Amino acid sequence: MDASQAEREPATADSPSLGQQLVAQMGEITRARILDLALANARANLPAIREGQSLKALRDMEIGEGDKAVVIAAGPSLHRKQVAEQLLAADYDGAIIATESSMLYCLRHGIIPDLVVTVDPHPSRIVRWFGDPELTEADLQEDDYFQRQDLDSSFAKALRTNAEIIELLEHYGPQMRIAVSSSSASSVVQRAHQSGMQVYWWNPMYDDPNRQDGITRTLQAENGLPCINAGGNVGSAAWMMANAVLGKKRIAVTGMDLGYYADTPYRNTQYYYEALALAGEERLEEMYMHIYNPHLEQWFYTDPAYLWYRDCFLQMAEHARCATYNCTEGGILFGDPIHFTPLADFLAA
Amino acid sequence: MSDLLKGNFDTAKPVVDNSEDGQTLEQRFEKEALKKLGGSIAFVAKQEVVWGDEDAEQDD
Numbered sequence: 001m002d003a004s005q006a007e008r009e010p011a012t013a014d015s016p017s018l019g020q021q022l023v024a025q026m027g028e029i030t031r032a033r034i035l036d037l038a039l040a041n042a043r044a045n046l047p048a049i050r051e052g053q054s055l056k057a058l059r060d061m062e063i064g065e066g067d068k069a070v071v072i073a074a075g076p077s078l079h080r081k082q083v084a085e086q087l088l089a090a091d092y093d094g095a096i097i098a099t100e101s102s103m104l105y106c107l108r109h110g111i112i113p114d115l116v117v118t119v120d121p122h123p124s125r126i127v128r129w130f131g132d133p134e135l136t137e138a139d140l141q142e143d144d145y146f147q148r149q150d151l152d153s154s155f156a157k158a159l160r161t162n163a164e165i166i167e168l169l170e171h172y173g174p175q176m177r178i179a180v181s182s183s184s185a186s187s188v189v190q191r192a193h194q195s196g197m198q199v200y201w202w203n204p205m206y207d208d209p210n211r212q213d214g215i216t217r218t219l220q221a222e223n224g225l226p227c228i229n230a231g232g233n234v235g236s237a238a239w240m241m242a243n244a245v246l247g248k249k250r251i252a253v254t255g256m257d258l259g260y261y262a263d264t265p266y267r268n269t270q271y272y273y274e275a276l277a278l279a280g281e282e283r284l285e286e287m288y289m290h291i292y293n294p295h296l297e298q299w300f301y302t303d304p305a306y307l308w309y310r311d312c313f314l315q316m317a318e319h320a321r322c323a324t325y326n327c328t329e330g331g332i333l334f335g336d337p338i339h340f341t342p343l344a345d346f347l348a349a
Numbered sequence: 350m351s352d353l354l355k356g357n358f359d360t361a362k363p364v365v366d367n368s369e370d371g372q373t374l375e376q377r378f379e380k381e382a383l384k385k386l387g388g389s390i391a392f393v394a395k396q397e398v399v400w401g402d403e404d405a406e407q408d409d
Contacts, residue, residue, distance in 0.1 A: 022386065026386075026387060026388060027391070027392060029383060029386050029387040030387035030388040030389075030390070030391060030392075031391055032384070032387075033384060033385070033386075033387045034387070034388075034389070034390060034391070035391070038390070055402070056402050059402070119389055119390045120389035120390060121390070122389075181390070183390065203401070204390045204391060205391065205393040205395075205400065206391045206393070207391075207393060208393060208395055209397065209400035209401065210397075210400075216393075216400065220400070220401040224401075225401065226399055226400070226401045226402035227399065227400040227401045228398065228399055229392065229393050229395065229397070229398045229399070230389075230390045230391070230392070231392050232388035232389065232390060232391070232392040233388050233389045233390065234389055234390075236392075237390070240398060244398050244399045245399070271385070271386055273382075273385075274382040274383075274385050274386050275382075277378050277379060277381070277382035278379050278382045278383065304386065305386060305387060305388050308388060308392075309388060312392040315394060316398065319396045319398070320398070
């Protein structure tokens, strides 16, 4: 057990809480939920993939000065720590890789990411980060996922924000590259193309690619795209690409909280309704894990999906051929071999 | 339930219990909730991080 695990709730060892039990099942639960959809999307995307470019093409490009990259994810610290302002003030000229969920934040601050990454196959939610021309008030009433969360609170003003991102992408899209996973929904692919973004295709790994009859190997044979271990979420995939595709050796991640500030109401967490359904109002607390961040001397809490992301990330970081700096300045992503450091220090080094 | 409730008439058609595998409403509710949990995409616990791109492959 590493130090970070020891800091979890004492219930871990003998009587894991409901949330901790779910963390152990997250890989399986995720596969069950996304696999059929992701592969159906990959099949539907095949004509576009055949006409498009592979992520391999990025390996021949000089993206950003030097060996540094900054990954911008959409966690709550992104706003609290003023990441964009810091990048601009430092005249940072290394690579900037953004998750699709932080694209609006970047563009609003006058930052055009060198690369945007998208991977989640969800049929209606992910396109919202690109602006959904079909979005109606009825859609918003049906799914309050964005409004409840603090990923980008401006989505509470959803229709206005939707129009804004459409306009921003119309203007800046042609200057942007995007790594689109074959698993992406057709609505996302359509928006990326419509807005004139330069699309680079890739496959997420679904299983061991060395397995002769495996899903990853079969998919790669079908569409010819490189397969990347995406680590369960788009932020980790972006970090992976900074190193394995762009060849950056010093990589900072920002906005990668993988958790919530202690003052965030449970209702504003990503799986609140599901947590409520599983645990009930009385046992809701058991769905969440409270973690003390010794670098910040501050408590945060997290849910099973985020804690799983953290475990995956730490596993990947252990084998990565780069130094990883967590410059989020918040959240639960710490532990060997990650350097937990302020963004200002990374930018100054 | 059929042991507890007795009707005083015969139904025109046989009544079939459609509940899934005898699961309670609460269990079905939990099952549906579990389906919506999880991450965005798979994670493969493997040191090889890129595959199918000969220039980039990292195989320890």
